[in-house]
Amino acid sequence: MADYEPIGFVVHDGVATITLNRPDRLNSLTQQMTRDLLDAIKICGRDDGIRCVVLTGAGRGFCAGQDLAEFQAIVGPVSVGEHLRAGFNRIVLGLYELEKPVIGSLNGVAAGAGLGIALACDLRVASPKASLTAAFIGIGLVPDSGVSWFLHQLLGPARAFAFLATGERVDAEQALLLGLVNQVVAADELEPATQELAARLAHGPTRGLGLTKRVLHHAARLDLAQTLAYEAMSQDIAFATADHREGVAAFLEKRPPQFRGE
Numbered sequence: 206m207a208d209y210e211p212i213g214f215v216v217h218d219g220v221a222t223i224t225l226n227r228p229d230r231l232n233s234l235t236q237q238m239t240r241d242l243l244d245a246i247k248i249c250g251r252d253d254g255i256r257c258v259v260l261t262g263a264g265r266g267f268c269a270g271q272d273l274a275e276f277q278a279i280v281g282p283v284s285v286g287e288h289l290r291a292g293f294n295r296i297v298l299g300l301y302e303l304e305k306p307v308i309g310s311l312n313g314v315a316a317g318a319g320l321g322i323a324l325a326c327d328l329r330v331a332s333p334k335a336s337l338t339a340a341f342i343g344i345g346l347v348p349d350s351g352v353s354w355f356l357h358q359l360l361g362p363a364r365a366f367a368f369l370a371t372g373e374r375v376d377a378e379q380a381l382l383l384g385l386v387n388q389v390v391a392a393d394e395l396e397p398a399t400q401e402l403a404a405r406l407a408h409g410p411t412r413g414l415g416l417t418k419r420v421l422h423h424a425a426r427l428d429l430a431q432t433l434a435y436e437a438m439s440q441d442i443a444f445a446t447a448d449h450r451e452g453v454a455a456f457l458e459k460r461p462p463q464f465r466g467e
């Protein structure tokens with residue numbers, strides 16, 4: 206397996222844990238990190254042994270978005286749009302489209318593109334030390350990395366605009382109230398609570414979970430009739446899995462199911 210320096214990548218018992226690892230810069234993203242993160246996401250997609258992905262940050266930040274110092278040095282030959290298309294857009298879509306559950310374990314601040322990456326995860330567990338800010342407006346930019354899309358979905362247009370226009374930094378409890386995170390746990394509980402949730406998901410019916418993710422994504426942009434059709438089509442696929450048969454057998458035999466992700 207590749208040796209990731211600016212990011213950690215550990216696989217244990219079906220759970221891949223990716224750790225953004227530039228703590229002195231709040232894990233702001235360099236080109237190297239972006240490439241390594243894309244590699245790690247690709248491995249997570251291809252390896253059937255990985256059944257849940259955890260994304261977290263080392264130190265006191267989750268991810269402060271683009272490394273602004275590095276960007277000063279690289280912008281010019283490469284436009285901002287090209288930079289986004291080649292990097293952050295692929296990270297965000299990669300996480301979103303991964304047909305496995307992805308947990309964002311928010312240890313600290315998520316800002317700018319780092320917020321986009323956090324919101325591209327399916328679930329967010331936060332420490333009280335976590336905070337969320339769009340940050341773009343602070344440097345005169347518009348939201349990128351999917352932040353406008355996710356906030357529109359999670360907050361609705363008015364609250365999304367307020368959050369984006371003010372660059373407000375919300376703490377974990379506010380984020381919970383707003384529905385931006387699923388759960389807040391004590392700082393020293395973040396890792397065990399995240400890994401416990403990840404282990405549960407990694408022992409789940411992986412195809413069913415991946416399809417559930419896909420069905421929800423389609424429901425966000427289809428009308429009811431189209432969603433019903435898409436659900437029915439997806440159910441044909443889920444119905445044909447070994448995990449479905451195991452789930453029914455376990456129910457009838459009154460025992461816990463042993464899902465194998467098949």
Ligand code: LHQ
Nearest residue numbers: 229230231233269270271272273274285314316317318340
């Ligand atoms: C950083 C960063 C950082 C470098 C903290 N870069 N050093 C797309 C395309 C093109 C261009 C631009 O970007 C994008 C997408 C984006 O992501 S745009 C948004 C970029 N991110 C930001 O604007 C956030 C900048 N950071 C901040 O506003 C604050 O650092 C936050 C609110 C995240 C955290 O504040 P504090 O907790 O007070 O920490 P701090 O500011 O003291 O940061 C700690 C260190 O990390 C500090 O360095 P120092 O040498 O003074 O200890 C910061 O300079 C460094 N750092 N973010 N993005």
